[in-house]
Amino acid sequence: VLDEEITAGVPVVVPEPSCCAALRDELLEMLPHDPQARRLAAQTYTLEEFLCKYAPDFRYPRVDGRIVVQQHCHHRAVMGTDAQRAVLQATGAMVEFPETGCCGLAGSWGFEKAKHDLSLACGERVLFPLLRDTDEQTVVVADGFSCRTQIFQGLRRPALHTAQVLRDALRSRNAVGLQGEERS
The missing domain is CATH 3.40.50 (Rossmann fold)
Incomplete structure (x- = not known):
């Protein structure tokens, strides 16, 4: 389903930590020799990781408290x-x-x-x-x-x-x- 996006290096942002872990860690255990699995694992991010890597100059809103x-x-x-x-x-x-x-x-x-x-x-x-x-x-x-x-x-x-x-x-x-x- 995401073959073209994975090949193109499009970041995959996953909101659920267990899903991110599945794509980044467990997928490689199931498909250790699959280059697309390795690519997907490398370009899967939590929201916070994505923001830190791709939006380092983002002006975060203030949260008091x-x-x-x-x-x-x-x-x-x-x-x-x-x-x-x-x-x-x-x-x-x-x-x-x-x-x-x-x-x-x-x-x-x-x-x-x-x-x-x-x-x-x-x-x-x-x-x-x-x-x-x-x-x-x-x-x-x-x-x-x-x-x-x-x-x-x-x-x-x-x-x-x-x-x-x-x-x-x-x-x-x-x-x-x-x-x-x-x-x-």
């Missing part, structure tokens, strides 16, 4: 925190990447009846107590859909994707704080 980031396990393991940290810090917000570990949902794993309680227990280990202790004005960022879902279902607190934070701040260009959209 504090942002706490729950980084998706695949994001942390495969892509690291540098680009996400750079983009969020460029907004002027006070950005924190606490060592919370896994949110506990892990894709569909936490939805399985036999694993649901364990999934919530993972969230209760560090993440949920940390977020309960943060004020409502603190923006919670979680680029992973699983993480956002777990945070909302476990705490009834919205978490935003970095793209949503930037969108909201660009709309206001003088954000005093951002309100998340409730998603279940």
Whole structure:
């Protein structure tokens, strides 16, 4: 489907960390000798990586206040925190990447009846107590859909994707704080 774009070197921006990890890491394990797989892996980016590489002079909108980031396990393991940290810090917000570990949902794993309680227990280990202790004005960022879902279902607190934070701040260009959209 993307053969021409891959050959032409068009960057592929993936909003979901697990999808980025699949294209950048797991695809190469499945197709180690496929040159198109290698090309695709090399030109797949998270939004933050894309902005850092292709828009280094972008004027980020200001976000006043504090942002706490729950980084998706695949994001942390495969892509690291540098680009996400750079983009969020460029907004002027006070950005924190606490060592919370896994949110506990892990894709569909936490939805399985036999694993649901364990999934919530993972969230209760560090993440949920940390977020309960943060004020409502603190923006919670979680680029992973699983993480956002777990945070909302476990705490009834919205978490935003970095793209949503930037969108909201660009709309206001003088954000005093951002309100998340409730998603279940």
